[in-house]
Amino acid sequence: MFDLGRSILASAERSPHALAIVDGDTRLTYAQWLERIRRLVGALDGFGLRPGDRIATALQNTWEMATIHWACQLAGIAVVPLNWRVKADELDYCLPDAEARLLVFQDVSAEAVGASPAALALPRVAVGDAPGGSHAFADLLSGPPAPPVSRATAEHASLFLYTSGTTGKPKGVPRRHRAERAAAVAHVAQNCYRRGERTLGVMPLYHTMGVRSLLAMALIDGCFVGLPRFDTARALELIAAERLTCLYLVPTLYHDLLADPRFSATDLSSVRKLGFAGASMTDGLLKRLDAAFKPELFVNHYGSSEIYTFTIDQNAPAKPGSAGKAALNQRIRVVRLATPDPDALAAPGEEGQIVADLTGDESFEGYWKRPDADAKALRGGWYFTGDTGFLDADGDLFVTGRVDDMIITGGENVSPVEIESVLSLHAGVLEVAIAGLPDERWGQRVVAFVKRAGDVEASTLDEHCRASGLANFKRPREYVFLDEIPKSPVGKILRRKLQAGEFQTERLPAGS
CATH class of the missing domain: 3.40.50.980 (Rossmann fold)
Incomplete structure (x- = not known):
């Protein structure tokens, strides 16, 4: 091999x-x-x-x-x-x-x-x-x-x-x-990359997504256009000037591109393929991106550092929220919550923990000098991801969050992702994150942390949730308006900071 x-x-x-790599004034052929x-x-x-x-x-x-x-x-x-x-x-x-x-x-x-x-x-x-x-x-x-x-x-x-x-x-x-x-070859195949594609190299090269973009471009004699740190203006400039053909980003970065006032004036016609990973994408953002780029391929990639690819959905807008089916090098299952048995399968529609076959070509073989972590995650030839999800009637996977993020309120399990998707469809919501905060009566109460797009109030958002068909016990009992939702360097929502109170509330009401 x-x-x-x-x-x-x-x-x-x-x-x-x-042309192999671009970084500012540096332009190198292979x-x-x-x-x-x-x-x-x-x-x-x-x-x-x-x-x-x-x-x-x-x-x-x-x-x-x-x-x-x-x-x-x-x-x-x-x-x-x-x-x-x-x-x-x-x-x-x-x-x-x-x-x-x-x-x-x-x-x-x-x-x-x-x-x-x-x-x-x-x-x-x-x-x-x-x-x-x-x-x-x-x-x-x-x-x-x-x-x-x-x-x-x-x-x-x-x-x-x-x-x-x-x-x-x-x-x-x-x-x-x-x-x-194997992961790079699968990335090429699953994103239908052609020879000579050009991508934005902004996902950090200490992150599996960034490494995959770098390797995939080399395998197809493509061009890696580096962006040392994310800046929407510079990213839009590079998309147009370098005629980038594909983007592979976390949802947060797509959100920021759309929010930039220069977005509508940027020539995006070269971009034919969109891919995202690292977090679930809300229904609202998915629809806005599909309308803005009109891509020929829109891929939801679900994976991890340990095993690069779990599942792929090559037409993400067709079934919002779906992470698709097991990818080329993988088998996946959903097992019942709290079980260590990879054969204890959850029923279709039942939320459980997602596990992946460790014999897949893209898999790691265990953590470095951490037998304690191996004992927790590697069981019976399967990798226990720590992610929750379910398989629908078509066998498509829906990722609902992390085992540790699951909100248990009044004895009911509540997935933050479902509520975030509902609220993201309201025009007054720019970004939203759901977390469970301690509650003396319910154990945890569902709290929505919202970055507003306009002068929207909690009562309006509550009515939106009621009208959406969201189950009553899943409705947020509190709304907190923030200027910024805390995220990791690669754009993942940091719910632990919300739960710990490590955030700043909105300085001025929107529209004031």
Whole structure:
């Protein structure tokens, strides 16, 4: 089986003059990019790094970060991409945990690096003018290139992703070349990518979605247009100027694009394919995107860092909320809540926990040095995702939330996603998040946190819920209006912050 090192060599041999990567003024063909990748491999040799070693990064989506990723694949070294917003204590945990032998960072992560004893104990490569490096990234590209030969095999580790660690320490997710390449090939097939597609590289390269966009573009000799951090104006500018053909984003970023006043004036005609993952998309946002882009393909991709793809729906607007059916490399089930038995199947329409077959080609094999996490998530050859959902009469999966997010009010289970979809259809709601807050009588009460699009009041939204057919026990008992709903760096709603009161209420009433 091909490893990813051979994959980038194949792309450069097939299409040496095709545009491969764009980052500001940097525009490289595959031949030019491979030259830099090989020079970086040569520099890694100079550090004494060998196949099987690991290097860590704390970088935004720049050409340097993408080049490091591919150099590691060619060298047989595993890359450990960390959030560029990383804190010193996180570095002190992740660097020794991953047994990293080198750290590459930039200005936005320099302060954390300087305050981390674990980072200061390693060789540190600074990108640009970042202070605190023991070596300069630019200098690494001045030496001779390594031979155009892959030192990896399909069994080498390609990537270590660290989960967000919302509860306790983050978990390392090691992924082999064979799993990473299988996921990239499946991503190409399931999104019907053609040779030479162009995508917006804004999903961070420490996140599975960002890595998949990078790898998929190389497999089809396409172009990865980097955007170091999300900015709607710049994203719209790049869509038009670079004639991007496909977008793969979390729902929050799509929402922000639509909300930008420049959206309607932007030439979007080149975009033929939309894909989303990372969170459920509300019915309202789905309809607005479909009307705005009129895509030939609109894919809902449901997966995780551990197993890239669970399910795919290639026509998301046709059945709003559906995550579709098991993808090319996967089998999925819904098992009854609170059971450890992967054979205890929930009935059609019954909400349960979603589990995925661990023998799929895209699967990881267990967490890094975390037998406790393995014991909780890996059971009987199945991965217990921690997500809740149900299968409808057609066998399509609907993801309803996280096991930990489930609201239990008066003994009834309530899914936040269902209520969010109902409220998103009201014209006065720009964004909404549902959470359960402690209640002496009901155990938990359903609370709606709303970012308003206009001068809408709680009573109006309550009437909307009543008219929608939403069951009475699911109706929000309280509405809290916010200027911004707390989210993670990749746009996921942070319900734990809402439950902990870590939010700011609306400063001024909408329309005042």
